[in-house]
Amino acid sequence: MTGLWGLWAAVAFWVVAWALNVRLANSAYRQARAVRIGVPVLFGVAILVLWEGIVTGFGVSPVILPAPSAIAAKFAASTETLWLDFSQTVLKGALSGFLIGAGAAFATALAVDRSPFLQRGLLPIGNFVAALPIVGIAPILVNWFGFDWQSKAAVVVAMVFFPILVNTVQGLKEAGRMQLDLMRTYAASYPQTLLKLRLPAAMPFIFNGLRVATTLALIGAIVAEYFGSPTRGMGFRISTEVGRLGLDMVWAEITVAALAGSVFYGLVAMLEKRVAFWHPSQRE
Amino acid sequence: MAMKSETGKTGRLYRLSVWSVRRMANALPVLAVLAAIVVLWYAGSVAMNAKWAYAQAERAGETLSLSQLIADTQSQNRPRLPPPHQVFAELWDSTVEKKITSKRSLVYHGWVTLSATFQGFALGVSVGILMAVGIVCSRTLEMSLMPWAIISQTVPVVAIAPMIIVLSNSLGIDGRATPKAIISAYLCFFPVLVGMTKGLRSPDRMQLDLLKTYGASGAATFRKLRLPGSVPYLFTSLKVGIAAALVGTVVGELPTGAIQGLGARILIGDQFGNPMQIWAALFAAAILAGGLVTLIGAIQTLVLRRMGMEQ
Numbered sequence: 001m002t003g004l005w006g007l008w009a010a011v012a013f014w015v016v017a018w019a020l021n022v023r024l025a026n027s028a029y030r031q032a033r034a035v036r037i038g039v040p041v042l043f044g045v046a047i048l049v050l051w052e053g054i055v056t057g058f059g060v061s062p063v064i065l066p067a068p069s070a071i072a073a074k075f076a077a078s079t080e081t082l083w084l085d086f087s088q089t090v091l092k093g094a095l096s097g098f099l100i101g102a103g104a105a106f107a108t109a110l111a112v113d114r115s116p117f118l119q120r121g122l123l124p125i126g127n128f129v130a131a132l133p134i135v136g137i138a139p140i141l142v143n144w145f146g147f148d149w150q151s152k153a154a155v156v157v158a159m160v161f162f163p164i165l166v167n168t169v170q171g172l173k174e175a176g177r178m179q180l181d182l183m184r185t186y187a188a189s190y191p192q193t194l195l196k197l198r199l200p201a202a203m204p205f206i207f208n209g210l211r212v213a214t215t216l217a218l219i220g221a222i223v224a225e226y227f228g229s230p231t232r233g234m235g236f237r238i239s240t241e242v243g244r245l246g247l248d249m250v251w252a253e254i255t256v257a258a259l260a261g262s263v264f265y266g267l268v269a270m271l272e273k274r275v276a277f278w279h280p281s282q283r284e
Numbered sequence: 285m286a287m288k289s290e291t292g293k294t295g296r297l298y299r300l301s302v303w304s305v306r307r308m309a310n311a312l313p314v315l316a317v318l319a320a321i322v323v324l325w326y327a328g329s330v331a332m333n334a335k336w337a338y339a340q341a342e343r344a345g346e347t348l349s350l351s352q353l354i355a356d357t358q359s360q361n362r363p364r365l366p367p368p369h370q371v372f373a374e375l376w377d378s379t380v381e382k383k384i385t386s387k388r389s390l391v392y393h394g395w396v397t398l399s400a401t402f403q404g405f406a407l408g409v410s411v412g413i414l415m416a417v418g419i420v421c422s423r424t425l426e427m428s429l430m431p432w433a434i435i436s437q438t439v440p441v442v443a444i445a446p447m448i449i450v451l452s453n454s455l456g457i458d459g460r461a462t463p464k465a466i467i468s469a470y471l472c473f474f475p476v477l478v479g480m481t482k483g484l485r486s487p488d489r490m491q492l493d494l495l496k497t498y499g500a501s502g503a504a505t506f507r508k509l510r511l512p513g514s515v516p517y518l519f520t521s522l523k524v525g526i527a528a529a530l531v532g533t534v535v536g537e538l539p540t541g542a543i544q545g546l547g548a549r550i551l552i553g554d555q556f557g558n559p560m561q562i563w564a565a566l567f568a569a570a571i572l573a574g575g576l577v578t579l580i581g582a583i584q585t586l587v588l589r590r591m592g593m594e595q
Contacts, residue, residue: 018424025424036427043428064454121313125321131527132573133534136547136566139554144332144364218440223538226442227554234443242446254443261438 010053017046066248074248075255081237082256089234090260092149093221097156098213105161105209109168113194119169126169130162135223142227152233155224160213164206171205172198204279207272214264218257322368329367333357336364366560374560375567390568396545397533398572400461404468405529409522411469412476419477420484420510437474441467442535464545468532472525479521483514516593519584526576534569546572 021039029035048068054060055067062070075082112118138155145151175198183193225235234253241249330353337356341348348356358367366374375390382389415433419426449463487509495505537547546565553561 021428022424025427030423030427039424039427040429040431044432061454064451117313118317119313120310121315121317124314125317128570128574131524131531131577132570133531133547133566135531135535135538136550136562136569138538139550140559140562143554143559215438215440219442219535222440222442223535226538238443238446242450245450247447247450250447254439254447257443258435258439261440262435265438 004057007053007057010049010057013053014046014050017042017049063245063247066251070248071251071255075252078249078252081232082252084232085234085237085253086256086260088149088230088232089152089221089225090218090264093152093224093233094156094217094264096149097153097221098160098217100153101157101160101217102164102210102213104157105164106168106206109165109172110194112169113172114190123166123169126162126166130166134159134162135220138220138224139227142224147228148230152221152224152229156217156220159216159220163212163216164209167205167209168202171202174198174205175201200276203272203276207268207276210268211265211272214268215261218261218264222257325365325368329363329365330354330357332365333360333363336360362557363559366563370560371563371567374564378561378564379568390546390549390564393544393546393549393565394568394572397530397537397547397569400464400536400545401468401526401530401533401572401576403461403465404532405472405526407465408469408472408525408529409476412473412521412525413480413518415473415477416480416484419481421506433474433477436470441470441532442538444470445536464533464536467536468529471532471535472529475521475524475528476518479517479524480514483517484510486517487513512591515591516584516588519580519587523577523580523584526580527573530569530573530576 021042024030024035024039027035052067052069055065066074112122135155137158141154141158142151145154179197179201180193183197188196222235222238225233226239229236234257238250238253241247241253334353334357337348337353337360340356357363358370360366363370378388378390382391384391386392415429419429445463445467448466452463452466491509491513492505495509500508533545534547534550537545538551543552546569549565549568550562553559553565
């Protein structure tokens with residue numbers, strides 16, 4: 001009975017929150033920063049409340065779908081394990097692979113920069129490979145590099161390399177004819193033109209690749225763990241906990257993955273704002 | 285009269301030759317890079333398989349000459365890196381030589397993956413279009429939904445994959461096709477949402493004003509201006525979406541202990557230590573992805589020509 005009351009309260013909360021959002025979104029303050037952040041946050045909170053209400057109201061078994069409060073409790077109770085998994089998967093696997101892969105892609109793009117012939121060959125192939133399910137290579141790389149984080153980093157390198165390469169090569173072509181001619185009238189050398197004009201002009205493209213790569217890096221690091229890992233890591237924990245029906249732990253890991261993914265993406269987006277502040281997409 | 289047709293003919297010939305030269309000029313660099321990849325691959329396979337060849341020779345008490353070593357690395361049963369011809373032999377063997385209905389046929393597994401991809405694609409595209417329409421029509425929806433749609437893509441989908449399978453199993457949905465389709469829809473709805481939102485907003489002030497002077501209702505404006513205007517954007521994002529849907533399906537097959545589909549072939553090849561099978565499945569997935577993107581591209585050309593919007 002109390003459960004049903006909870007459900008009705010949750011529905012009521014959702015309706016009120018939605019009405020408030022409608023008011024806010026159509027009010028004169030809709031351009032204000034607080035409103036632009038507040039509306040989606042309220043929407044998210046309302047969904048969590050509704051989820052909690054449905055789970056308690058209908059008495060959904062925690063083996064199927066645990067309530068947000070139960071997930072939060074599990075999260076708070078097992079921060080140590082979660083941190084261990086996070087550092088194994090994200091810091092060691094995904095981040096190192098991301099840095100190596102981005103560096104390699106960047107270096108390759110610069111290496112083929114002086115050869116339009118190679119660029120014309122590399123671009124279509126790179127574009128094609130970037131659309132392939134490269135994650136499938138995970139078992140092979142785990143076989144080559146062993147179970148620890150090195151193999152996860154290798155999978156991440158393979159996954160992020162092509163999107164970043166293609167975007168960087170494309171970006172280096174972005175400087176306009178006029179701008180290049182101006183550099184020539186300054187008698188600027190090749191490295192000077194590259195450093196002062198073409199690289200800055202390429203930044204929006206490079207960051208486009210980097211942003212796509214952040215998500216791919218986490219996917220790669222987690223999938224690789226399904227093919228063998230030491231007894232820690234987010235992919236390892238998720239697959240074992242699903243087997244034991246410890247779904248609250250699985251959701252806690254998903255929360256960590258979501259937070260890590262969002263923060264990672266946010267950091268890259270913030271860096272982009274600093275570096276490519278002049279691009280129209282960054283101006284408001 | 286005769287002269288005119290003569291120049292017309294040479295003109296066409298000239299244009300044809302310009303076209304083919306341009307085509308050649310585009311194909312040549314691609315072929316060169318492909319050739320370089322094949323050479324590197326062969327070199328890599330010699331280097332990576334050499335250890336095993338040496339170990340075998342030592343056990344037999346022989347010493348290997350360079351040519352013997354190379355020959356051996358190119359024909360091992362379980363190489364660390366199979367050379368291209370071994371992969372293609374396996375690919376040929378498991379597509380053309382096997383019956384399509386056979387459990388060992390890649391055509392069969394490819395079909396399983398393809399059908400799940402299509403289901404996921406259909407689901408993802410519908411959700412993406414519906415959300416885009418909602419976002420264009422309602423400012424509240426735009427402000428509350430758009431940030432979450434972006435956040436949803438930063439969540440690694442594989443973390444959710446086992447979860448979706450448990451959920452759909454306990455909801456009484458049998459089979460592995462549905463969870464796979466949901467995972468692939470999760471990856472493919474986002475590009476469609478972004479492209480479609482952009483497309484529905486692509487008509488400019490002038491065009492909107494014109495419809496207003498006609499006294500067109502909101503629904504009519506949507507149907508006659510916004511919807512047709514969004515088609516080119518939609519197709520561009522469909523191409524990204526179908527590739528993403530295939531990636532999603534394969535990812536959905538990997539961690540879930542599937543027994544059918546290209547992802548399952550990779551999984552089983554890993555468990556039984558059969559690298560050729562993994563590589564063949566990877567190439568089959570690549571061919572599938574290429575085919576799907578080409579297919580959408582062809583439909584795009586056809587539809588846009590029909591609508592008089594060729595670029």
